[in-house]
Amino acid sequence: MELEGRVAIVTGSSRGIGRAIAIELSRRGAAIAVNYAGNAAAAQETAAVITAAGGRALAVRADVADQEQVEAMMKQILNEYGRLDILVNNAGITRDNLLPRLRESDWDAVLNVNLKGAYNCAKAVMRPMLKARWGRIINISSVVGLTGNAGQANYAAAKAGLIGFTKSLARELGSRSITVNAVAPGYIMTDMTDGLAEETKSKMLAGVPLNRFGKPEEIASAVAFLAGEGAGYITGQVIVVDGGMTM
Amino acid sequence: MSAVFNRVKEIIVEQLGVEPEEVKLEASFVDDLGADSLDIVELIMALEEEFDLQIPDEDAEKIRKVGEVIKYIEERK
Numbered sequence: 001m002e003l004e005g006r007v008a009i010v011t012g013s014s015r016g017i018g019r020a021i022a023i024e025l026s027r028r029g030a031a032i033a034v035n036y037a038g039n040a041a042a043a044q045e046t047a048a049v050i051t052a053a054g055g056r057a058l059a060v061r062a063d064v065a066d067q068e069q070v071e072a073m074m075k076q077i078l079n080e081y082g083r084l085d086i087l088v089n090n091a092g093i094t095r096d097n098l099l100p101r102l103r104e105s106d107w108d109a110v111l112n113v114n115l116k117g118a119y120n121c122a123k124a125v126m127r128p129m130l131k132a133r134w135g136r137i138i139n140i141s142s143v144v145g146l147t148g149n150a151g152q153a154n155y156a157a158a159k160a161g162l163i164g165f166t167k168s169l170a171r172e173l174g175s176r177s178i179t180v181n182a183v184a185p186g187y188i189m190t191d192m193t194d195g196l197a198e199e200t201k202s203k204m205l206a207g208v209p210l211n212r213f214g215k216p217e218e219i220a221s222a223v224a225f226l227a228g229e230g231a232g233y234i235t236g237q238v239i240v241v242d243g244g245m246t247m
Numbered sequence: 248m249s250a251v252f253n254r255v256k257e258i259i260v261e262q263l264g265v266e267p268e269e270v271k272l273e274a275s276f277v278d279d280l281g282a283d284s285l286d287i288v289e290l291i292m293a294l295e296e297e298f299d300l301q302i303p304d305e306d307a308e309k310i311r312k313v314g315e316v317i318k319y320i321e322e323r324k
Contacts, residue, residue: 130289175285 001029002228007081009033009074011064011121012091014042016190017140020216021088022046024224026055030086033077034059037091056081064091064117067124074124084128086227089118089162090140096151107154114158118165135178136227139166140219143186143242159184163238170236179235181226186242188214210243251298251320258293259313262286272314280313294320 003025013022014036023046026032032050034057036043047057058080062073077084092114095106118139129135144152145159162182169180187193187204193213196204205211222241225231240246256270263280276282282290291307294300298320310316 127292130285130292172285175283 002230003086003224004029006030006085006227007033007077007083008086008088008227009035009060009077009084009121009125010088010090011035011117012037013088014039014046014059017185017188017216017219018088018090019046019049020220021090021140021223022057023049023053024217024220025086025088025227026050026057027053028224028228030227031056031081032058033073033081035064035073035091036061037063063113064089064120065112067120070117070120070124074121078128083132084125085132085134086136086138087121087125088138088140088223088227089121091117092140092155092158094152094155096155098151099153102153110154111158111161114155115161115165118162122165122169129173129178130176133176135173135176136231137166137169137173137178137180138223138226139163139180139182140223141166141182141184141238143184143240143246146184146238146240147246166238167236174235177232179226179232181231181234181236182238183219183222183226184238184240184242185219186214186240186245188216188219190216208243208245212243214241214243249317249321251324252317254297255294255313255316255320258297259290262290262293270313272312272317274313275311276313277311298324 008025008030010018010022012018013034022032022034034043034046043059047059050057060073060076062069064070093110095110122137139162141162142159144156145163148156166180166182219241222239256267259270260267263282263286265280274280276287291302295302300323
């Protein structure tokens with residue numbers, strides 16, 4: 001299997017896109033650390049799906065916004081698996097509001113988890129990746145980071161920030177065969193989008209050439225491609241997986 | 248030569264891929280040993296691990312030659 005012998009951590013993989021990524025990386029042979037912030041039961045469920053299919057999984061708790069917790073988590077993973085090859089920065093939250101009503105706490109919470117979380121995690125995996133002279137960092141951005149979105153100034157700023165972060169790291173780490181890329185999902189069916197009104201959904205679909213919402217598995221397969229040996233000459237890129245909505 | 252020198256030399260040889268005889272006290276990491284900025288960061292990380300030290304950025308920036316690293320470590324042991 002392509003990722004046999006590799007160890008991957010997927011942040012925020014108790015549910016949604018993160019869970020699909022964890023499962024897909026496991027299916028391709030990697031041992032998985034399932035990171036979660038609060039929902040231990042859901043993280044255990046992700047881990048159980050992986051182990052039931054014959055893979056290796058370890059649920060690890062850490063709020064990615066907290067550097068100390070992230071460092072302790074990476075230590076725990078290294079103790080358990082002895083290496084760390086693939087980091088998927090997927091953990092994300094939303095606190096939507098139009099700017100006049102967007103509270104400072106909403107701004108800070110979203111930037112801290114979605115952007116600072118990626119910094120904390122990438123920094124904590126530098127040592128093992130630099131030593132191994134191999135690594136994959138994949139940041140889950142969003143089309144909203146490319147196009148902007150009314151009511152999501154904080155989320156869009158964080159997701160656009162991840163793209164600048166991705167490109168800078170790609171330049172810093174290229175000489176060590178560590179690639180850094182971003183995947184920008186469009187409208188994907190998860191708990192985050194389930195709550196939308198039907199009318200909103202049909203309006204959204206009008207702008208999608210493929211005329212349907214994406215599945216978490218379709219983000220996972222792009223991530224797994226970037227994690228593999230075959231993507232070794234791709235770095236600093238943003239792969240948009242959105243049914244053609246932005247082009 | 249001191250024990251510290253020998254341990255540091257081993258790390259430098261491994262990190263920078265240079266020959267042991269090139270690692271002289273007066274050798275500059277950048278000019279003589281061909282280190283780039285990421286090499287220096289990795290070297291500092293390896294030294295911190297080997298000698299169980301925390302080398303702050305302001306100190307790391309001042310270290311340019313092999314002899315300065317030896318002196319720095321010996322002063323803190």
